[in-house]
Amino acid sequence: MKRHLVGYAFISPWLIGFAVFTAVPFVISIYLSFTRYNVVTEPVWVGAVNYRTLLAHDPLFWKAMGITLKYAAIAVPLGIFTGVALALLLNLEIRGIAIYRTIFYLPSIVPVVATSVVFLWILNPQIGLVNGILRSVDIIGPNWLGSEDWAFTSLVLMGLWGVGGSMIIYLAGLKDIPYTLYEAAMIDGANAWHRMRHITLPMLTPVIFFNLVMGVISAFQYFTQAYVIMDATSGPNDSTLFYALHLFNRAWRYLDMGYASAMAWILFVLVMTVTLTIFRSHRRWVHYGN
Template identity: 60%
Template sequence: MSPKARENLTGYLFISPWLIGFFVFTLWPFLRSFYLSFCNYNIVQPPKFIGLANYQMMLFNDDLFYKSLWVTLRYAIVAVPLTLVVGVALALLLNLNVKGIAVFRTIFYLPSIVPTVAMTSIFMWILNPQVGMVNRILTIFGITGPAWLSDPVWTPWTLIFMAVWAAGGSMVIYLAGLKDIPQYLYEAATLDGASAWRKMRVITLPMLSPVIFFNLVMSVIGTFQYFTQAFVISNGSGGPEDSTLFYALYMFKRCWKYMDMGYGSAMAWVLFLIVMVSTGLIFQTQKRWVHYGR
């Protein structure tokens, strides 16, 4: 065996655990789900090929499919821009060189590392209409607090607020991007008499745009996969009145409540196409507003 072949073999041996895991736990389920999307399959019985029946049922006869898609899109339209703006704003504030700034950075970052189920449970207690802290404080001022988690009007806004509360994760990424901006750009702008607002508009935001773009893409993808908070708040039902029936939650219900794995696989592939198209459209816009050069 030649030294080159021996070197290649050694390399493949080192990465073989990852390759085995990839084929067994990623590629095979990926391909299997595509086949199952054309089948009637309930785990107990063998898959039965039914062609495009699952997709036809989904697109033409399932109102909850469109309801879950609308709930997800509505959340994305509000939550994604809001968390981006809040994340950038926090990063700008925490980039200031003031005493004790490290403490504030830690405080704002901590919510993003709290386990999602624990965070949601805490909010369920705080926003409880009878014994919750928020409604008790409102009662002191003579205000009757709403049913935050059982009113279909208020529940989506509660989920959006929870997303904003955990914006510290993206804030850290923005802060790293701000630290990477060369200081001589600000010094040159100061010599030219540029105001703070103009510096932010022509230096900070353009130089930070690759980081904003990254977080935008990840936020959109994460929004279409939104599941845990809605599941915990509604106990898996998607209520009240389907106001928290996100796409991923409905897909989960079809798979594990109704044991319709074929239909759930079809939903997963439709979600895959939606995410791919959405991400592709976002990538098409980057030439207009994302600046990679210095």
């Protein structure tokens, strides 16, 4: 009995925090999503109006949803692919590999706001670094952040620049693969491609899985980069109106907390569905064991 009490005493900080900052707000936000509410005055119950309008009459909602899904579908796999590829390269035994690792890793610790400011500068279409280099070889670079077609791509590229963090995780995963597996394979005459296909990648799947889950969860909440780089706007023709940005605007620019709460709830359901789907699938492709 006492043991139970002591146990709960130890986890009580988290329990209190969970109640105050998660559980209660979670329930309140369900309620708020059925009201009109502007924080200053009391919420007024309006029924399912928010959800109905969102789903049927708000083209911007669908646009924002589309942009966010597109980001999750492009940036996350691209990040995984690049991360794994770099990790494979950096796992080679050559001189100075530590320096290479540092160089690839460093951008990922640059604070997000600084990264955004720097990218805004290097992607300046006229006097920025990227188009400057392109111009010197007679290519006219795109109008990156200033054009509807490229603004989104610019953000994906900016995300890739910080791939070093997940690269290190893959690298650690590679180091954990027992060498005996390769020895056995080589005795069986497997070539490099086969070893990669049948040993390296399967052994790496738990780490890829982890990065996939984390990547998708954070992609759905993508906000700061878009907010900073577009200076609180939604980009050319709303092309960087991410879901979280739209939600933020609805809440704190148009003062529509009920609407924003409904949006948050749809986001929650979406994140849960996608995460669960990934978890469902994990037995099929994630390889545990030694």
